[in-house]
Amino acid sequence: xxxxxxxxxxxxxGTQARDLAQEWGVLHLATGDMxxxxxxxxTALGREAKGHMDQGALVxxxxxxxxxxxxxxxxxxxxxxxxxxxxxxxxxxxxxARLLKDLGQTLDTVVYFDVTEPELLxxxxxxxxxxxxxxxxxxxxxxxxxxxxxxxxxxxLYQREDDGEATVRNRLEVYRRQTEPLLDYYRQRSLLxxxxxxxxxxxxxxxxxxxxxxxx
Ligand SMILES: [Zn+2]
Numbered sequence: 602x603x604x605x606x607x608x609x610x611x612x613x614x615g616t617q618a619r620d621l622a623q624e625w626g627v628l629h630l631a632t633g634d635m636x637x638x639x640x641x642x643x644t645a646l647g648r649e650a651k652g653h654m655d656q657g658a659l660v661x662x663x664x665x666x667x668x669x670x671x672x673x674x675x676x677x678x679x680x681x682x683x684x685x686x687x688x689x690x691x692x693x694x695x696x697x698a699r700l701l702k703d704l705g706q707t708l709d710t711v712v713y714f715d716v717t718e719p720e721l722l723x724x725x726x727x728x729x730x731x732x733x734x735x736x737x738x739x740x741x742x743x744x745x746x747x748x749x750x751x752x753x754x755x756x757x758l759y760q761r762e763d764d765g766e767a768t769v770r771n772r773l774e775v776y777r778r779q780t781e782p783l784l785d786y787y788r789q790r791s792l793l794x795x796x797x798x799x800x801x802x803x804x805x806x807x808x809x810x811x812x813x814x815x816x817x
Contacts, residue, residue, distance in 0.1 A: 602627050602681035603706060604813055605688065605697075607783060608714030609776045611725040613800045617714075617806060618685040625815065627632035627681035632689070632732040635668060636660060646671075665689075666696040673700055690779050694786055710813045711787040714805075718773065729758040740786075 602625050606614040615631060622629035639647030640654070646668055650660045669687055672678065688694040701746025701780055716724075727740040729749075738745050745752045762768060787793040792813035798805060 602683075602813065602815070603709050604682075605684040605708060605711045605789070606714065607711055607780070608798060609716060609721055609780075610772050611721045612714035612716045612800070613805065614685050614714055616802065617809060618683045619765050621806065621809060622683045625681065627683060628678055630672060630682050630684050630687070632669075632684075632686035635672065636665075639668065646711055658770070662690060662692045662696070666693060666700075669697070670700050675702065678754060687785065691785070691786060694783055708792060711783075711792045712809055712812055713784060713787075713793055713795045715795050716798040720799055721773060722766065722769060725772070726764055726766050728758070728760070728764045730761055731756040731758055732775075733757070 606618050606619065608614050618629050636650050636654075640651045641647070646664065650664055650668075653664070665687065669684075673682070684697075688697050691693075697708070723741065724739075727742070729738045729740060730736070731738075731743075731751035731754065734751060734754045736751055736753045738751075740757060745758065745786045749758050750756075751758055772794060784793060796808040796812055
């Protein structure tokens with residue numbers, strides 16, 4: 602099982618990837634987590650990535666690609682993987698194809714999480730965090746008992762700047778520009794399997810299982 606999950610921020614890829622990787626006994630390779638781990642571990646690659654992140658810049662393709670090459674070449678990747686957050690650009694997709702070719706492997710399916718823009722905005726701007734204890738809520742999907750008040754400690758809930766509408770719209774715009782061209786790229790290679798990313802988590806999970814031929 603070698604698949605990539607593709608879709609906008611807020612599409613729910615991470616949750617599904619984590620659960621399905623466990624179910625299928627394959628690696629869940631989330632680029633964001635891998636970068637944070639490399640930074641924490643202080644590896645050469647982590648230090649390089651941190652330099653870019655500290656300046657508020659995106660980590661360049663070549664750093665991400667080297668990190669993935671190392672990980673995909675490791676012994677435990679032989680059983681398969683779910684890529685979550687990679688590839689994000691055409692350059693990364695081409696590098697991935699070369700990497701897998703060198704390893705004598707191919708990508709089976711690219712699952713595309715289709716979610717409408719209003720729904721993404723609702724999900725991404727609805728997060729509220731407790732000022733006192735850091736507990737997170739969502740105004741519609743996991744609201745506190747009393748609006749604006751933390752259930753755990755009675756603290757005040759607020760919206761982080763990252764979750765504000767302007768920042769969220771900017772993140773979605775970056776996604777559209779960088780990542781949407783990948784839909785055509787994988788459609789042309791007959792690898793793209795769109796699933797609806799809206800509705801109950803279990804229903805979406807079933808659709809993913811079917812799309813990768815792992816229905817049960
Ligand atoms: Zn609290």
